[in-house]
Amino acid sequence: MTASPTVIPPGMPQYDVPALDVDKVRADFPILDREVNGHRLVYLDSGNTSQKPRQVLDVMREHFELHNGNVARSVHTLGTEATAAYEGARQKVAAFIGAPSADEVVFTKNATEAINLVAYSFLNATVGGGDPRFRLGPGDEIVVSEMEHHSNIVPWQLLCERTGATLRWFGITDQFRLDESTLDELVNERTRLVSLVLASNILGTVNATSRIRQRVREVGALFMLDASQAVPHRPVNVVDYDVDFLAFTGHKMCGPTGIGVLYGRRELLEAMPPFLGGGSMIETVRMTGSTYMPPPARFEAGTPPIVEAVGLGAAVDYLSGLGMDSIAWYEKQLTVYALEALASVPGLRIFGPHMAVGRGGTISFDLDGVHPHDVGQVLDAQGVQVRVGHHCARPVCARFGVPAMTRVSLYLYNTTEDIDVLVRGLEKVRGVFS
Amino acid sequence: MQLEQLYQDIILDHYKKPRGRGLREPYGAQVRHVNPTCGDEIDLRVHVVGDTVADVSYEGMGCSISQASASVLHELMVGRTVTEAMSIVDSFTEMIGGRAEPDEDTIGDGVAFAGVAKYPARVKCALLAWMAFKDASVQAGGS
Numbered sequence: 001m002t003a004s005p006t007v008i009p010p011g012m013p014q015y016d017v018p019a020l021d022v023d024k025v026r027a028d029f030p031i032l033d034r035e036v037n038g039h040r041l042v043y044l045d046s047g048n049t050s051q052k053p054r055q056v057l058d059v060m061r062e063h064f065e066l067h068n069g070n071v072a073r074s075v076h077t078l079g080t081e082a083t084a085a086y087e088g089a090r091q092k093v094a095a096f097i098g099a100p101s102a103d104e105v106v107f108t109k110n111a112t113e114a115i116n117l118v119a120y121s122f123l124n125a126t127v128g129g130g131d132p133r134f135r136l137g138p139g140d141e142i143v144v145s146e147m148e149h150h151s152n153i154v155p156w157q158l159l160c161e162r163t164g165a166t167l168r169w170f171g172i173t174d175q176f177r178l179d180e181s182t183l184d185e186l187v188n189e190r191t192r193l194v195s196l197v198l199a200s201n202i203l204g205t206v207n208a209t210s211r212i213r214q215r216v217r218e219v220g221a222l223f224m225l226d227a228s229q230a231v232p233h234r235p236v237n238v239v240d241y242d243v244d245f246l247a248f249t250g251h252k253m254c255g256p257t258g259i260g261v262l263y264g265r266r267e268l269l270e271a272m273p274p275f276l277g278g279g280s281m282i283e284t285v286r287m288t289g290s291t292y293m294p295p296p297a298r299f300e301a302g303t304p305p306i307v308e309a310v311g312l313g314a315a316v317d318y319l320s321g322l323g324m325d326s327i328a329w330y331e332k333q334l335t336v337y338a339l340e341a342l343a344s345v346p347g348l349r350i351f352g353p354h355m356a357v358g359r360g361g362t363i364s365f366d367l368d369g370v371h372p373h374d375v376g377q378v379l380d381a382q383g384v385q386v387r388v389g390h391h392c393a394r395p396v397c398a399r400f401g402v403p404a405m406t407r408v409s410l411y412l413y414n415t416t417e418d419i420d421v422l423v424r425g426l427e428k429v430r431g432v433f434s
Numbered sequence: 435m436q437l438e439q440l441y442q443d444i445i446l447d448h449y450k451k452p453r454g455r456g457l458r459e460p461y462g463a464q465v466r467h468v469n470p471t472c473g474d475e476i477d478l479r480v481h482v483v484g485d486t487v488a489d490v491s492y493e494g495m496g497c498s499i500s501q502a503s504a505s506v507l508h509e510l511m512v513g514r515t516v517t518e519a520m521s522i523v524d525s526f527t528e529m530i531g532g533r534a535e536p537d538e539d540t541i542g543d544g545v546a547f548a549g550v551a552k553y554p555a556r557v558k559c560a561l562l563a564w565m566a567f568k569d570a571s572v573q574a575g576g577s
Binding site: 037371372373374377378381388389390394397403404432433 | 436437440441446471472473474475495496497498499500501553556559
């Protein structure tokens with residue numbers, strides 16, 4: 001069965017932003033025209049990677065066809081154009097997240113590398129006697145949460161193993177929120193960094209960060225957000241969030257793979273030792289030792305992913321053109337619809353907030369104990385692409401006592417019809433395995 | 435349709451009524467194998483008497499393909515010599531990898547998994563118990 005469309009009463013804030021024209025948006029994504037297993041493609045895996053609009057593909061093609069050269073080292077025209085495009089992308093990204101300066105935006109391979117860059121800054125400063133804010137030892141504490149993607153757990157585990165520091169974490173409540181009841185004990189004068197996910201890639205929860213950030217400031221620790229699942233979907237401003245570091249990735253926000261972003265406050269980036277060594281990050285190299293560029297170049301050794309950065313810049317233009325407020329409201333309406341529709345499926349249990357408040361359009365569930373692999377396989381036969389497994393967040397699965405979950409993740413090009421197809425597909429799953 | 439080639443009745447039957455499930459004594463070796471991409475796990479014990487596989491017992495969590503293939507493995511292996519068992523594992527692995535035609539004389543109900551070869555993402559599911567069995571048999575000193 002299908003849930004009735006949700007009517008949002010006049011006077012609600014979404015009327016302050018232009019409505020998203022989803023048909024127009026869909027026409028920008030060529031892949032949405034293809035079929036999968038004889039059915040219309042219903043792509044519900046954007047939390048894994050988003051599809052790319054023609055506007056991004058065109059800019060990348062044009063860059064290769066007309067402006068291809070290496071950056072930051074050529075005097076010739078192509079090199080100059082490529083450098084302008086690459087640095088232009090940095091400025092677009094900086095404006096998109098409200099960074100006071102483009103120099104605070106470091107391009108990385110992905111969000112994982114962005115987080116590792118910060119973790120290695122601690123390790124390198126510890127080993128090399130660097131800035132005291134980044135030196136760690138026994139007695140120091142790093143705080144994450146049980147809700148993190150593996151990429152915001154494992155780098156800190158490695159760092160703590162290597163420095164003797166202790167890793168601690170926030171738990172998750174039965175209502176799928178961060179458990180802040182232990183905040184004052186968990187974040188204390190021994191805490192050096194708190195790194196949290198802004199929007200969970202598995203529960204869909206969007207974390208309220210202000211109380212935690214306030215406590216982090218009280219104890220003088222650093223504050224980092226993994227915003228990989230937030231930046232593509234809602235306005236994220238680094239000044240509003242008052243973060244020291246923010247990591248996200250290009251391919252989940254209509255950009256290409258191979259490009260990620262680390263935002264870092266200028267004074268911190270300046271205090272951090274180099275990460276990878278090589279070309280572009282140096283000032284002067286002598287056989288006896290070298291000096292290094294200021295940020296962001298200090299952290300971008302070697303030829304960077306140039307066209308990928310340019311593609312990310314185009315993605316930022318595309319999203320900004322539609323308006324992040326419009327996208328956020330559209331997804332919120334879609335999430336309300338999806339939550340109602342999924343609640344109508346017998347035997348379906350949602351892992352995540354059941355109301356579309358403080359959550360995004362990522363919805364994970366269990367269906368009557370049918371293993372998610374089987375759910376995903378039967379849905380795929382009907383053209384519906386969902387993710388199954390532990391979603392690189394195994395501790396969340398363990399917390400809720402399941403080995404795996406099926407996950408639907410919505411984005412700006414999804415429709416209520418997509419959700420109807422999903423619900424019909426789930427009936428078919430129940431038919432095969434009942 | 436393709437989906438029915440994958441989810442054959444034999445597979446669904448083994449999934450719903452697994453044979454030989456549960457960890458039993460005695461045993462010569464126990465292993466745990468996991469599929470890191472999906473978190474599926476199996477604990478599997480092999481008991482070898484002389485040159486014969488006396489028991490294969492297992493416990494695990496996973497999808498229909500991985501659970502049914504463990505059940506089929508149990509049925510096929512108990513009572514075989516270790517040499518025969520290893521040859522069956524090889525035939526099954528070849529078939530799942532799409533490198534050999536299904537041979538019912540050798541792998542019995544295992545032929546039901548021939549459709550898995552068309553789904554690369556599911557190959558690991560079908561092989562999880564079989565690789566665990568191979569590993570445990572070697573550790574049990576049976577080869």
